[in-house]
Amino acid sequence: MHRIDNLQYANWSEKIFRQMREGEVDAVHVTISYHENFRETVANIEKWNLWFERFPDLIFHGKTGNDVRLARKTNRTAIFFGFQNPSPIEDDIGLVEICHMLGARFMQLTYNNQSLLATGCYEAEDTGITRMGKQVIKEMNRIGLVVDMSHSAERSTLDAMEVSERPIAITHANPYFWHAALRNKSDEVLKALGQSGGMLGFSLYPHHLKGKSDCTLESFCEMIAKTAELIGVENIGLGSDLCQDQPDSIVEWMRVGRWSKEIDYGEGSASDAGFPPMPEWFQDNRDFGNIEQGLKDIGFSQTETAGIMGENWLRFYDENFEAVK
Amino acid sequence: MHRIDNLQYANWSEKIFRQMREGEVDAVHVTISYHENFRETVANIEKWNLWFERFPDLIFHGKTGNDVRLARKTNRTAIFFGFQNPSPIEDDIGLVEICHMLGARFMQLTYNNQSLLATGCYEAEDTGITRMGKQVIKEMNRIGLVVDMSHSAERSTLDAMEVSERPIAITHANPYFWHAALRNKSDEVLKALGQSGGMLGFSLYPHHLKGKSDCTLESFCEMIAKTAELIGVENIGLGSDLCQDQPDSIVEWMRVGRWSKEIDYGEGSASDAGFPPMPEWFQDNRDFGNIEQGLKDIGFSQTETAGIMGENWLRFYDENFEAVK
Numbered sequence: 246m247h248r249i250d251n252l253q254y255a256n257w258s259e260k261i262f263r264q265m266r267e268g269e270v271d272a273v274h275v276t277i278s279y280h281e282n283f284r285e286t287v288a289n290i291e292k293w294n295l296w297f298e299r300f301p302d303l304i305f306h307g308k309t310g311n312d313v314r315l316a317r318k319t320n321r322t323a324i325f326f327g328f329q330n331p332s333p334i335e336d337d338i339g340l341v342e343i344c345h346m347l348g349a350r351f352m353q354l355t356y357n358n359q360s361l362l363a364t365g366c367y368e369a370e371d372t373g374i375t376r377m378g379k380q381v382i383k384e385m386n387r388i389g390l391v392v393d394m395s396h397s398a399e400r401s402t403l404d405a406m407e408v409s410e411r412p413i414a415i416t417h418a419n420p421y422f423w424h425a426a427l428r429n430k431s432d433e434v435l436k437a438l439g440q441s442g443g444m445l446g447f448s449l450y451p452h453h454l455k456g457k458s459d460c461t462l463e464s465f466c467e468m469i470a471k472t473a474e475l476i477g478v479e480n481i482g483l484g485s486d487l488c489q490d491q492p493d494s495i496v497e498w499m500r501v502g503r504w505s506k507e508i509d510y511g512e513g514s515a516s517d518a519g520f521p522p523m524p525e526w527f528q529d530n531r532d533f534g535n536i537e538q539g540l541k542d543i544g545f546s547q548t549e550t551a552g553i554m555g556e557n558w559l560r561f562y563d564e565n566f567e568a569v570k
Numbered sequence: 571m572h573r574i575d576n577l578q579y580a581n582w583s584e585k586i587f588r589q590m591r592e593g594e595v596d597a598v599h600v601t602i603s604y605h606e607n608f609r610e611t612v613a614n615i616e617k618w619n620l621w622f623e624r625f626p627d628l629i630f631h632g633k634t635g636n637d638v639r640l641a642r643k644t645n646r647t648a649i650f651f652g653f654q655n656p657s658p659i660e661d662d663i664g665l666v667e668i669c670h671m672l673g674a675r676f677m678q679l680t681y682n683n684q685s686l687l688a689t690g691c692y693e694a695e696d697t698g699i700t701r702m703g704k705q706v707i708k709e710m711n712r713i714g715l716v717v718d719m720s721h722s723a724e725r726s727t728l729d730a731m732e733v734s735e736r737p738i739a740i741t742h743a744n745p746y747f748w749h750a751a752l753r754n755k756s757d758e759v760l761k762a763l764g765q766s767g768g769m770l771g772f773s774l775y776p777h778h779l780k781g782k783s784d785c786t787l788e789s790f791c792e793m794i795a796k797t798a799e800l801i802g803v804e805n806i807g808l809g810s811d812l813c814q815d816q817p818d819s820i821v822e823w824m825r826v827g828r829w830s831k832e833i834d835y836g837e838g839s840a841s842d843a844g845f846p847p848m849p850e851w852f853q854d855n856r857d858f859g860n861i862e863q864g865l866k867d868i869g870f871s872q873t874e875t876a877g878i879m880g881e882n883w884l885r886f887y888d889e890n891f892e893a894v895k
Contacts, residue, residue: 284609291664339616347671 247271247313248533249555249562251446252327252395252417252484256491257296261530262303265322268530271555272313272323272562274351274416274484278333280502283340286333290347293324306348310563313555325562327351327416329396329499331362331381338377341384350566351416352385353393354378354405357511358504363394363401366427367511371398374408386411389567395428395484402434411565412442417484419448420475423468424455428512432475439476444561446484447472451521452512453486462526466539469553478549482558483536489529493519572596572638573858574880574887576771577652577720577742577809581816582621586855587628590647593855596880597638597648597887599676599741599809603658605827608665611658615672618649631673635888638880650887652676652741654721654824656687656706663702666709675891676741677710678718679703679730682836683829688719688726691752692836696723699733711736714892720753720809727759736890737767742809744773745800748793749780753837757800764801769886771809772797776846777837778811787851791864794878803874807883808861814854818844 248269254276255261265273277293278286297306307313307323316323326348333349334340344352354374355365362378364371374382382405385392392413394402405413415438421429430438430445438445447469454460455468472481488495496519500511510518526535533554540550573594579601580586590598602618603611622631632638632648641648651673658674659665669677679699680690687703689696699707707730710717717738719727730738740763746754755763755770763770772794779785780793798806813820821844825836835843851860858879865875 283612287608287668288662288664291662291668294664294667337613337616339613339619342619343612343616343672346673347668 246551247317247555247559249313249558250274250483250485250487250530250533251414251444251558252276252448253487253489254491255487255489256495258490259300259303261489262296262300262322264530266303266320268533270322270530270533271316272307272325272558274325274327276329277326277349278328279330279356279499280332280504283333283335283337286328286344287347290326293326297324308348308350309566310559313559313562325350327353327393329353329393330356331360334381336361336377338380338384341381341390342388345388345390349390350562351391351393351414353396354381355394355397355401357396357500363405364398366396366398368398371400373400373404378405379408382408383410385409387568389565389569391565399431399434402430403437406437406441406443411569412444412561413438414444414446414561416444416446417448417450417453417486418445419453419468420472423471424453426453426512428453435472435476439480443480444557445472445476445481446558447481448484448486449523449527450486450488451523454524458522458524460524462524462535462539463543465524466536466543469540470543470545473545473549478545478552479557479560481553482555482561483533483553485527487523487529488520491520496520571876572642572880572884574638574883575599575808575810575812575855575858576739576769576883577601577773578812578814579816580812580814581820583815584625584628586814587621587625587647589855591628591645593858595647595855595858596641597632597650597883599650599652601654602651602674603653604655604681604824605657605829608658608660608662611653611669612672615651618651622649633673633675634891635884638884638887650675652718654678654718655681656685659706661686661702663705663709666706666715667713670713670715674715675887676716676718676739678721679706680719680722680726682721682825688730689723691721691723693723696725698725698729704733707733708735710734712893714890714894716890724756724759727755728762731762731766731768736894737769737886738763739769739771739886741769741771742773742775742778742811743770744778744793745797748796749778751778751837753778760797760801764805768805769882770797770801770806771883772806773809773811774848774852775811775813776848779849783847783849785849787849787860787864788868790849791861791868794865795868795870798870798874798878803870804877804882804885806878807880807886808858808878810852812848812854813845816845821845
């Protein structure tokens with residue numbers, strides 16, 4: 246059984262890489278860019294290259310599903326790159342392939358705001374996929390760069406599934422029926438996602454949780470069981486959104502980037518502006534065993550549990566990270 | 571037997587790719603950048619990606635020696651990327667690995683002028699490898715990006731062989747003993763190159779040829795025979811420097827880039843500023859058979875001829891394009 250966490254953005258350190266091993270996490274999809282342009286994204290990849298060079302016994306750069314299997318065999322964690330915004334490709338469709346050559350495997354079409362490609366979930370109006378968006382989805386399909394709509398608005402998300410000829414992902418979000426947050430997804434989106442062979446990664450970011458930081462493991466696992474009924478147990482996995490050891494200045498960067506001179510609190514508020522505390526049963530990479538136990542306790546079979554903990558993502562990686570032969 | 575041309579900078583077109591196939595050229599090392607910075611280099615790679623997409627039956631992006639074998643098997647030409655200047659890595663050592671991830675396999679430390687790394691062959695003083703140059707050579711060695719000293723000055727070239735822990739290449743130049751051009755190489759450099767397991771690619775650019783455009787095939791092959799005696803028949807191959815279909819504005823860009831407001835004629839002159847005409851026995855990729863015949867006529871064995879025509883470069887590719895395991 247492979248364990249995969251399909252979204253983290255930690256303040257990376259040897260400590261965290263060691264915790265990934267302690268938690269037996271075979272693969273992590275890490276965010277490389279929020280608002281960075283191409284050159285800044287390259288600088289972030291350079292930092293990862295340094296970590297790969299310094300900690301070859303703990304981590305390596307993952308590019309295909311087989312790298313997850315290699316990670317398990319060699320007791321390391323395969324690190325997969327992704328972007329939460331299309332800012333790294335700027336206005337240049339040729340950069341889609343360049344970014345894939347550099348290892349990118351997921352790219353969100355929007356991060357909260359309108360982008361060149363689609364509408365983000367915080368905009369008042371959602372006009373769907375743009376002209377450039379259609380071209381870029383086609384190119385992403387050709388190359389094997391997965392469309393991620395975690396931070397996108399409803400119509401844009403449904404549009405993306407329509408336009409994309411390969412399954413898309415919502416790497417880190419929860420169902421709106423469980424917790425009515427703007428970032429969580431409607432039944433309609435979730436059903437369409439499952440029907441098109443897409444994947445949902447459940448988020449452990451407290452703003453996406455019922456009861457926020459006080460959310461119970463049982464409630465989280467009940468929600469997973471209901472979602473499995475709605476969209477299929479093969480189409481779900483984890484995308485914890487773990488932002489371990491990040492200073493609060495980082496959540497401000499995520500929210501505001503360079504696009505506003507005024508503070509936007511996003512899912513927080515003026516009185517609660519920083520990173521919220523994680524639930525006590527999921528503090529870091531060592532706690533995936535708690536979720537696995539919770540899934541079994543709620544009644545998932547061994548195979549279903551293995552699927553949710555990583556095998557479903559692994560199948561999705563196998564099928565979606567390369568050009569169609 | 572594999573045919574490899576280890577340096578071309580043509581005005582690429584379907585016509586030229588078809589001529590590569592007609593000439594049974596299994597691999598070509600193409601110049602991606604002369605004076606381009608990182609972002610401009612990426613734009614040039616984007617152009618290549620488009621050619622790979624448009625002409626998949628003729629060419630593909632080569633990354634390892636095995637891609638040369640694949641090319642032969644599938645009747646295509648593997649295209650390997652290289653830089654004639656370190657301008658693509660700017661002042662950022664992390665870009666060495668990024669450029670390798672994007673496919674770069676050769677990088678000249680200088681192009682005629684002093685660079686951040688070493689001294690070019692047109693400078694009055696040659697101070698050898700710089701502080702950054704030593705660091706960059708170490709990083710190139712680690713990653714599998716080959717040091718190319720074709721346009722470098724004497725001391726810098728000898729220094730580079732001393733500093734580098736892996737063999738280096740002079741991808742396109744000829745011996746000074748045959749034609750006393752500033753770009754051609756001294757016996758001392760050539761001997762040190764052979765002793766260190768490096769490779770020399772013979773140039774067909776008329777300014778590097780005895781008699782220039784009127785150079786005979788026999789004279790060219792006699793020169794190869796003498797060089798083989800000097801440095802070993804395993805350490806030589808071809809690097810034609812073919813600049814097919816390029817307008818004369820391109821040779822001006824090569825020579826002057828953005829570094830001077832005055833014209834510098836390089837190997838040419840005010841009255842002879844453009845690209846010189848190629849020898850009649852080597853007009854384009856279809857003419858490699860002439861050279862092969864010339865090598866046999868001068869007395870090279872079948873095995874030696876195969877080595878010079880491509881097998882020597884193939885061995886060098888196998889050993890030098892990846893990190894040392």
